[in-house]
Amino acid sequence: MRKILITDEIRRLAKEYADNLFTKRNSQFIMPEDGLRIFANELRLHGKDNYATYVDAIIDHYYEILIIEPNRFDYYKNVYFNTLRDEDLLQHVNGCPGNKKFYEVIVDKMRYDAVQKKEIRPYIKKLGIKTCVYCNASYAIATDDNKATYQVDHCFPKSKYPFLCTSFFNLQPSCMHCNQIKSKKDDYIYSMYTDVPTELTPFYFSIDSRSIIKYMLTHNSDYLRFKLKSNDDENEIAIRHSDFFHLDSLYTQFTDAAEELIWKGKIFNAAYRNQLMNMYNKKIAFGMDDFKRFYLGFYPDSKDINKRPLTLLMQGIAKEMGLK
Numbered sequence: 001m002r003k004i005l006i007t008d009e010i011r012r013l014a015k016e017y018a019d020n021l022f023t024k025r026n027s028q029f030i031m032p033e034d035g036l037r038i039f040a041n042e043l044r045l046h047g048k049d050n051y052a053t054y055v056d057a058i059i060d061h062y063y064e065i066l067i068i069e070p071n072r073f074d075y076y077k078n079v080y081f082n083t084l085r086d087e088d089l090l091q092h093v094n095g096c097p098g099n100k101k102f103y104e105v106i107v108d109k110m111r112y113d114a115v116q117k118k119e120i121r122p123y124i125k126k127l128g129i130k131t132c133v134y135c136n137a138s139y140a141i142a143t144d145d146n147k148a149t150y151q152v153d154h155c156f157p158k159s160k161y162p163f164l165c166t167s168f169f170n171l172q173p174s175c176m177h178c179n180q181i182k183s184k185k186d187d188y189i190y191s192m193y194t195d196v197p198t199e200l201t202p203f204y205f206s207i208d209s210r211s212i213i214k215y216m217l218t219h220n221s222d223y224l225r226f227k228l229k230s231n232d233d234e235n236e237i238a239i240r241h242s243d244f245f246h247l248d249s250l251y252t253q254f255t256d257a258a259e260e261l262i263w264k265g266k267i268f269n270a271a272y273r274n275q276l277m278n279m280y281n282k283k284i285a286f287g288m289d290d291f292k293r294f295y296l297g298f299y300p301d302s303k304d305i306n307k308r309p310l311t312l313l314m315q316g317i318a319k320e321m322g323l324k
């Protein structure tokens with residue numbers, strides 16, 4: 001849920017991804033441009049020239065497409081990929097192998113499967129993201145061939161933007177829960193990238209103070225209630241995000257984590273903190289950031305939200321409980 005600022009360093013990473021894409025594959029591996037060329041010919045043979053032109057546009061702009069930034073996605077769609085409408089992409093036309101729809105064949109030919117299994121992994125690792133960028137409630141980590149890997153989602157859906165299916169800035173780590181929701185509905189876009197520094201943390205969590213009172217009276221954490229919030233007047237950005245990914249119901253399952261922070265908020269004080277800090281500095285001395293993490297039990301800095309599930313929730317509640 002913490003966004004990544006598109007800096008020159010991130011652009012360099014995208015370029016490194018594009019430059020190295022499939023370079024370590026053996027000669028049996030069909031490169032995207034070759035597969036696409038064969039597909040375009042097949043479509044022409046069947047008189048599907050407008051479809052073939054769409055494929056040609058991918059071949060012509062292949063490298064740029066790999067590194068274009070989200071604010072240019074629609075521009076590319078409107079300028080270079082306007083020979084087909086959204087509904088045309090969903091058709092099975094003569095020239096498409098098997099029963100596949102046109103956009104599915106594009107995704108195959110662009111070798112998205114190979115990108116997701118291997119090519120994008122090291123870059124997500126370099127970005128330091130381990131959690132789902134949509135919910136921050138789960139890790140976006142799975143295993144493949146007994147190796148830890150990431151579950152990846154297309155920010156702009158491949159059914160409408162198949163040419164972006166292997167683009168660096170269109171691939172983001174996602175958990176199973178959010179991935180499933182996105183596969184059923186594609187009318188909401190949340191990019192983990194931004195070029196606006198003030199938009200890095202669009203959301204925060206707030207706890208309902210009345211629910212804390214109810215919890216203290218009952219010792220039942222099910223009464224704890226928190227809401228995703230955003231900084232716009234009507235909270236519309238957060239409501240839309242939360243509704244789309246069902247975060248209200250999802251987060252009812254994490255009240256025990258909030259409970260621990262309520263205890264800490266009531267008991268931890270400056271004297272206890274100082275005493276612990278002295279002991280920490282004598283025995284460990286890894287610096288203030290690590291001390292804060294040790295003391296609070298979660299990553300306290302907003303730049304680390306994507307490192308561990310529920311960090312956004314913990315940060316929001318700790319702030320409201322006066323924990324520092």
Ligand SMILES: [Zn+2]
Pocket residue numbers: 132133134135136137138174175176177178179
């Ligand atoms: Zn998720």
